Amino acid sequence: MTAQTNDRIRYLDKDYVLAGINGAGLFEPQxxxxxVVSMSTACWRGFVCEYALHDEALILARLTVGLTAADLELAEQGLGPVHFDKVPTGNEFSYQDPKTGETKTFWHDWSYDDLCHPILYAGGLLIAADFIQDLYVHMGFHPAYKYREVHELIFxxxxxxxxxxxxxxxxxxxxxLADVPLSPQDPDNRQEIHNWVEQAFRRNYKL
Incomplete structure (x- = not known):
């Protein structure tokens, strides 16, 4: 298992990751x-959203997905699957391991670009930048406290x-949390490991 790729959001001309959700209405492929299918061990859910604010309205600006075999055949022919009145384009993604700094190209996926799809989200989002490398854990989504810059946006x-x-x-x-371990301390405690994994894949928050 590995750390998961966060959704991203463009806010005030700067790119942030989406590190916390307290509401409903974000985009889901269904x-x-x-x-969609898993793109890699770093994206088990099979999609990554890039959001932006357009005149203070939340939009989906780009959607990257892992396609099923049937849809992949269509995509490779430039025929689809058609969504947002567009066909997807292929991408090779590079990933920089935050622990080692090594850059790897590790999946080939497809994206719907230059979107302006309205997102009628209601609630709060924690958006974050400047990840603290010492807090890296090879599992799930990194929570907001692991970033130096965090903003809460209410929609x-x-x-x-x-x-x-x-x-x-x-x-x-x-x-x-300075003295709290970042990962389970007892490798034989299945319940502790289960709880930790479950928490690592949650993005909900309360302030």
């Missing part, structure tokens, strides 16, 4: 009838209502 029906800098709050939280 909403448009698109079946109502996809429109931005407020934005709050939570960086100082996350720094305080890191201090509270």
């Amino acid at each position: 909403q448009i009838g698109l079946e 109502d029906q996809g429109r931005l209502q407020s934005a709050t800098d939570r960086s100082a709050q996350m720094a305080e939280f890191r201090e509270m």
Whole structure:
């Protein structure tokens, strides 16, 4: 198992990862009838969303997916699958291991580019930048406290209502957790490992 690829969001001309969700309405492939498959061990769920704010409205700007065998055949012929009135284009992705710094090209996937698909999200999102390498764990989605810069964006029906800098709050939280192990300490404790894995793949938060 490995760390998972986060969704991303463009906010105030800067790229952030989506590190926390407290609401409903983000994009899921099944909403448009698109079946996806795992792209790699770093993306078990089979898709990555890139969001942006357009006139303070949340949009899906790019969707990267792992296609099923049937859809892959269509994509390789430039015929589909058609979604958002577009056919996907192929990509080779490079990944920089945050622990070793080594860059690897490790999957070939497909993306729907230059989208402006409205996302009627309601609730909060934690967006983050400047990951702290010492807190890297080879599992799941990294939570917001592992980043130096964190903002909370509040939406109502996809429109931005407020934005709050939570960086100082996350720094305080890191201090509270300074002595807490980042991974299970007993390799024979199956329940501890199960709970840790389950938590690692959650992105929900409460402040």
